[in-house]
Amino acid sequence: MYWPVGAPEVYALSKHADIPPTPTDDGVGGLDSDKQALQNGPPVSVQSNPTAPASVKNGNIADDSSGSGDLDGHGSEKEILAMKVSKGGSIFATITTACLTVWQTKPTVVLAAIVRSSKSLKAYGSSKALLMRPDGHIIVVQTDLGFLITYTLATDPQAVVYQTKFPPSAKHNRRDSVDGHTSYKRPAGTSSSLGPCEQGGIREVNLRFRMVIRIDAGISKALALDNELVVATQKPAAIQCIRWVAENGSPQTSTELLSKMSWLKCKPPIIEMVHDRPMNLSCWISKEGKAYAVQRNSHKVDNEDNRELFHGFCFRESEAEGSAAIKLAINARFSLIAVGCANGIIEVYVVKDYTGNIPLSHTLQLSPSTSGHGKLSVLSYSPDGYCLFAGYENGWAMWSVYGKMGASSFTADLELCEENNDRFLTSVRDAFWIGGGCELAVLSNNDDRLWLLDIARNAALSCMLPSNMFQGLVQSSKSVMLYRGHDVPDLTSLPGDSPLWQTIQLPSTYLARHWPIKSVAVSVDGKYLAIAGRRGFAHFSVTSGRWKTFDDQDVESAFAIRGGMCWHQHFLITAVETEGRHQLRIFSREKALERILSSEDIDAPAILTTTSGGDSLLVYTYDNILLHYIIAPLGSSIKLVQVGQIGFHGVIRAPLRVRAISWILPDDQLEHGDPSQDVATASVIFLVDGKLVLLQPSMNEHGELKYDMRVIAQNVEYYLLIRDQGGAVAALNSSDACHGQMNETAVLDPLGHSLRDSLWYYDGDAYHVWSDVQDVLVTAPAELGRDLPPTVRVPIDFAPITTMIAKGVVHGLDPELVQRRDLNFSFFKLVSRTQLFLPKLLRYHLAEYNSPTALHLASAYQHLPYFPHALEILLHDVLDSEVDKPPSPPETALLPTVISFLSSFATYLDIIVNCTRKTELRSWRTLFSYLPPVRQLFEESLASKKLKTAAGYLLVLHTFEQDQFQVLEFARLLRHAAAEKDWELCAELARFLVGIDSSGRTLSSALAEAGLQDALEDTEQSQAGDIDYFSTFQRG
Template sequence: MYWPTATSRVLSIPSPLDDAELLCVRPSRKGNFFACLSRAGIGIWDVRPTVMHAAVIRTERSVERWGENVDVFWATDGRGLIVLTTTSHLVLYTLQPTPNPAYDTPPAQPATYSAGPGEGGVLSGWALRPAGVAFVMGGCTSVLPLPHSLLLGLRHPPGLLEVPWPLPQTLVGGKTGNQYPPAPLDGADGQLWDMANTWMKPSPPLKLSVTRTQGLPAMYTMLTTDGRVWGMYTSVQAGQYQPGSSRTTSRFVGQAIYPPSRAHQGSSGNEVLGLVDAPDEVLENLEDEMRAVDFAVNTRMGLVAVGLAGGQVEMISVPPYPQPARRSHTLDLKASANLRTPPGSVTSLAWTSDGYALAVGYEHGWAVWSFGGRLGGWGLADEGSEESFMRGVHELFWAPGNLDLFALTKESSLYAIPFAKSATTGQHSPDNTRYAFLQMDDRVLVYRGADQPDLSVINPESDVWQHIKIPNAYITTNWPIRYASISNDGKLIAVSGRRGLTHYSASSGRWKLFADEREEAAFVVRGGLLWFHHVLVVAVEADKNFQIRLYSRDFDLAEANVLHAQNIPSPVLVMSLLDNSLLVYTADNTLYHFLILPTKDAIRLHLCGSISFVGIVRVPSRVRALSWLLPSAQKDLGDPADDLIVATMIFLVDGKLVLLRPRRAGNEEVRYDMQVLADRIEAYWTHLHGVGTLENSLWGYDGSGMRIWLDALTIEATKVDSVKDAYESVQESVHLRLDFYPLSILMDKGIIIGVDYETSLRNLPFALFKIQTGTHLFLPQLLRYHLSTGHLDSALVFATNYSSIAYFAHSLEILLHSVLEDEVDAGSLETLPRVVEFLDHFPESLDVVVGCARKSEVERWEVLFGVVGAPRELFERCAAGGRLRTAAGCLLVLHTLEELDDAKDTIRLLRLAIEAKEYHLCKELLRFLHSIDETGSALRHAIDEVGIVPDSPMPPSPPTPPPPTPPPPPAAAAPPLLTFRSDTPPTVARVLKSDRVNSPFELSLPRLFTSPPSPRTVETMPQPLEIPGDS
């Protein structure tokens, strides 16, 4: 869902760090600042505008006494910094505001200066102040700042030490006038956890992190020097979620995340969870390439990415406590990008704040992956770019909004790589999935190619991306954009940033903003925006109150013009609009169903009901999208107020596509049976009013392909065993492999629209990233599914809806070709006879068969025509029906299978072509006769028989031209088929060389399709798509 775009920015590092070797960069907790560290200095930068505010260079005496800088850590308040040194000292700094701005901004001259996104207002000044030095006994290896304490990793002995924060003044030295060494931080001043006598293998910690999720205990993640990653919980919190786990005397309980322990069936309690003793397989020594070197926790998807020394990234799924961790999948850049050389060890990992993308730094490159495993961008030293970030990345992190990736290279250069992302990363709503809708730093992009004719949709040269720039007056002060929404007809767009909102109309080409900036700053959009016709539905937070407001596009944006305001008791997490039903899911795990009721003079929300999902959805904040499917009887005859109690709910939570089926007995409350359809689902599409058999179909993309359940209402319920990892319990109807990322499904055209990226390095000193549009025709695979299951009637009903599109015959040809290839290779002809029977219902069947034969290997013709029928019979049918070009294609088959009466069949078809004035076909037939008989006798016989040149016999030897005599005029009855405007009479060579066109007699080499075929553009489509003409 993320793709690099345009070109990177290289940041100019000012004095005094301009000549220093940078060791690392660390963003603050909120992401608005980042610190860069050298061996003796530290600098504080603002992300937007990207400038350095303050820097401190330590003196040589300070470096000798306290050691060189190794790493830097931000305090949770974003104002304190802790620098770890080589001698186990902690050098403390505070970031304080100054009364003067950091830089002198240019005067207000609109003609020469315009602030960019996030660059509005005065740039406040900041200063770094030394706050003292502390010493850690036992050798400090890492620091984890907590709100009221510091968790320190120790080397001797391996363990964790927790000390209060801010540090007591008696433990801090190095201040002005106090040069005495500080008292050491040890077990006497805090709580010490010795790993030697615990449930894990003792090894010094290298990296620590903590993640907090509402409804779950805080998880501490630790990387140790032996290449393992552990997930830990405090015994007190663990006892609240797992009775009995708090009985242990250990301060922490937990489990191995990497390598994950294998839970054995029949075990129970803390042994299964790995809370007592580490299993034997976890304690085994790891090979060097399999050792973990870094990790990153994705709290939105419940994943932990573990980078290995061998260059792979292991994705570990960590379900809600106390379920055990499990390996999900592996990211391998060398295999996915088909590289000749490996990228080297992983150096850094960083998740986007929405959890959809993972940035990976390698010794010799970088990459960005979707959480499901789709490669969205990469660079490698082998590509020959002059930019150092393409040759290896040391550290990286995402800026707020996730549209800039900051990278520190091995050469101590700082780069900012711009990205584009799908709008569904911020708000996964039905309308946002209806269109290919992208966000960039200062604009949104809408794909308008869907409004073009059929053939233009699948032509990459006709891509129409409309770039809509967000008003500068809004984006300069409200960057980054958090939500973007598009209307059902694609004409209205709304976006919201830090505060307020603004909306756009494609009809007028204008944006509307709040006239009063105080009203704009009075609320923040939290939960999303949706369009109901011309009315904008917005979930807002204002003065710690939560509301759903309705704004009209026709009115100015003002607090007085709010059409309706509905109070909500808790923050809105997800909204979804289905027809006029508004579904609102809140942080207290409650789903509200509203009906939008417009009248002549007003519009309002009517609450139909609400349902609590406590006990069903464990972590509400991990719900990314929701919708429902209604039975046909309810849609046609039911009361809309009762939709909620009969609808099958669809949730996208933790990357899993979940169905909740209602069950109600008598007057009891509605209960739900939960069914997990698939794991690693990044986006899904529902079609409540689909085409034919696609109604109520469910489409989900898992990072590698599209999974389709044709009727989600009829999926049989199956038991889901979370311990056995039974996520793949429901097999999809159809699976489509895609070579791009899908964004939109054009149901009426049978096309999937998506994007991919391209890197241009040729003749450029820098990398240029471009976004490319991709298309995939899904009709052949769905037709094949119906036919393979024996549902001929369903296939006919489905195909009838698409019989009028220009590339329908092409779809049938792909269907026949793929089935032929697969079943010949498999040695079983089960579906091919059904496909042939199916084709007989359409007038394009003969064209499809001949076109398929031209694109298949000759060895497969015997099987094909053994089912379709004899080529002679097809030839006669085509000739009798006036399908002359199709009949010409049959001549090649007849000749190859030695069933052709050369002179008779060709001459007969030549006469028909002359009568129909198919002059190009006439030339192809003549060329065909010359190709099967190089002596030219067959060609001369045909010309004499048909009478093409009655008064000028052809020369006996084609290479020797006759004397230049004027050609006699053609006979009155003969059409001007092969006349020439020169004094040289026609020869066989000239006939063969004139105006070559695509010949029906030539095999398509190289073959256009592989098995299964997956056409992406018109260039990979069969030529019979084009209607032959005379020029």
């Protein structure tokens, strides 16, 4: 999941440019001479020969205080109308009505600007929209008179205009540990004062006019691709393709009328187009609101009349009022298409093939309390596909890939937003992701500023290691947050604002050279942390609080992490690419990073590198092979020994779409088998796109190993195989349980914990749990024709980060927007959330009439201080469901089974009373119809000296037997409370008796019956309405 954190950075063009921009006429000087050709030419006319090209290099530096944002509602020359980012994310461009500006992403500065002259504005019209070729070398400005003005962007990688220098005094000695520089090694060549990517300085670029393209048929929508410019025209409705560079023997432009496309269900103009290169798929929206999946035909037909440029199909109709499609976004990582509707609802479709099989996957909708969101303006998936950002006319919202609602600006106080000029919360015109998803650029309506939001995300999603899943790790642009709640014995005893997350600032010297951070890995015990950016890596010791970086920048820049990294004890195992070769390298936290302990060449680049069990390493490569290594000790070091490999050719079609991998070995093989035979016995679990796939080994008729594949879950964001998480299951033996101690790094004996072999997956709404993955393995083979065992659904109302099996708790985060009147800005912070998963698992086992399994599971958690609360939640949930929907027939009721189960625990009587205190009166009859008489429960509570519990049963008894009320039970309880000197309980009972009899006679009778004569005498000396019962009982 993704969350904005902190306050956004704000950028605007400086009011005082260092170099005044020179207006350009955009070739308008040659307009008269070419006028006849333009009028009589084809629908697409190209005008070149610029007369006054101009470029402004580095004229304006971005400054977060220069823009005012004070634009009227009708726009302004300063108002930013559109922005586009290059595919690599290194540059982006913005336009106003007359100015085109090119920015560098990091550091965020203006590289060049070009201002259109009054001649150009009069001849071609004001700027309206912006296009950029994916590589960023050609930028196109669309005008409101139907012209496309193209510019070229030339860069020199070796030319640097600005190089920031800081005096030595700018570095403070106390920051050495953060920057990776100590007195024991030579100073780094990068200043610690530099920000992300500032080591490379500010590049030199030249922005020059290229040509003007006139679209006589009117522009409905335009799209810039790698090789061509695709334009949807209005009259006639057609699609025109204009190649950036003309090929010999073929025209530069080609046109196909919509009326000639037999697969189109309607012929109105196309109003929206998006294209995704990895999927080789385009999506169009027609004026009627229908959505189409489209591909470009690769074959060439010489006959112009029979040529078909595109083929496609309609995958979404527009039937209901307000449901017309208006915005699109393609998620190649999960094969999804998001369709934004006019009513603000977002429908997400899954692309199963390219022949028309694109069914609806799920629907995203703002909460009913959110009204007045306005028209949907932008849809954008994060680079890894895990987050969808939706910008509306009056705010924005974020969802996880399969529908978990995240941050939203619709909770903002509009009055404070207006007062603080926080327009990024109240409107969105456009937005895009930068830094691999660690920042989000937002453009508001009627604004001359850009807002850059720092984004925090679950680090496990980009590096699905078992240790990352267990420990809880969140990364942002400049820091990492590590969850420290595993060391807390009782999470319920902590104050709500207790810091359970440790924020670790990333080394500025490393960020200056290799931002953004692409992957983060934490060790199983949470002691070590490693980060990897564009080149090299750095690692951190949680104990010492120090980073370790490379002393030699050349060595650091000589390789890049490709395929992940993982920890084994204090050794870091990395998959690297260096000089065209691919290797597995081992580094030690205790040694200099320049020293490689061991290296192994691999034939293909690694996609995933992960540990399994105690000493196994799995490496999945681009050539669809899973390599199995044993991590063997070698003196004070370790080495990798390959013992097997598995080829998945014909099984996994697209290796790059695999997100995570695990395998399950039979217990006999795991404990006594030869490691070289692991590949022949292991069942392999893959996460491919959003599908959880199980591969099971078997032998064919020729005695050859083959794998049977079955998809066991859909819409999976991530999964947890508990047996792979060495720290996930605590050793809850009897001696530790007595003292409430837990060893989070040990794994139980197979009979010690019923969740040791559990498999969990998260679908954006809830965890789904198989308590024993062996049940899945038994039923999975397709030839058996058996259904998979059902999962236990554990709904989560926040984004889960870590599942603490030993504590029965899911921990996660929620974003919170902070707006205060003593601050002139708004900011986001992350709030910790926890939820017990134990009640849902127990309920499932009891519903299956499997009380022994439920008791076995519960026995592992009895030592926890909040275990009675978990049982109370179980009872409360079952009671509410059966009161709201009585079971039919009554014999199928689950409540009797739950009550019988609860009676096995010493806190049984307390659980029943606590449940009654938190339920409505109408539920009491249902609950106590399956219980012994209330008077008997009262007697049991008194016998157990649970006086407050007995008081609760007295309340129930009075409710049920108001007509037969007797004071004897109250007197007995008063006598026991006075004997135990529980004066608070005595006072509560006295207040209750006065409440039902304001005359005080009932209280007097109870006190007399209890033998509290002193208290009775004090009572008689005062008026009933003035009695301080608490003081009275204290004196007694």
